[in-house]
Amino acid sequence: MAHPVDVHVGKRIRHRRWLIGMTQQQLAEQVGIKFQQIQKYETGANRVSASRLWDISDALEVPVSFFFEGLQEVGKAPAEKASVPEDLMGDKEALDLVRSYYAIPENQRRRLFELARVLSDVA
Incomplete structure (x- = not known):
């Protein structure tokens, strides 16, 4: 089972890639890996190493901290239920x-x- 942090980071990679209109293939080429690896990162099936996350952040033109934004502590309940879906950018x-x-x-x-x-x- 994928760790919640890996899933969150993968979703943030996918969100940013979609937002700028980049394909998995284009991102993979910029980072120097196969697009299948990007797929595994985006689903949280594979963990992204620190150096690879650095390369991805450079390719997507965001700081590394972007991938951790909105991450709640594991096991911590949200303060209140928002009227906007939790994974709107997903x-x-x-x-x-x-x-x-x-x-x-x-x-x-x-x-x-x-x-x-x-x-x-x-x-």
Whole structure:
């Protein structure tokens, strides 16, 4: 069984890769490994060594600490239940939505944001 930290780090690798539109193959080539190894990292099946995580963080243009953000202590319960799903950035549709949102020109994006805020207040 995969350790929860390995699973979390793998999800963060996948999230960042999706967010910047990079394939597993592209990441693997930048890091100098096979794409199957990236698959194993992303599922938490294989642990990422410190040096490999350093290389991945460089390829994905984030600090190493990025992969540990949002990690709770093992066995520690969350303080309160949020209205947003716990693994929002694990949802490919949500990542596509974020990517599409930032592709909209800034003035239109601001108006869309205000509309979404009004709709969420009504809901």
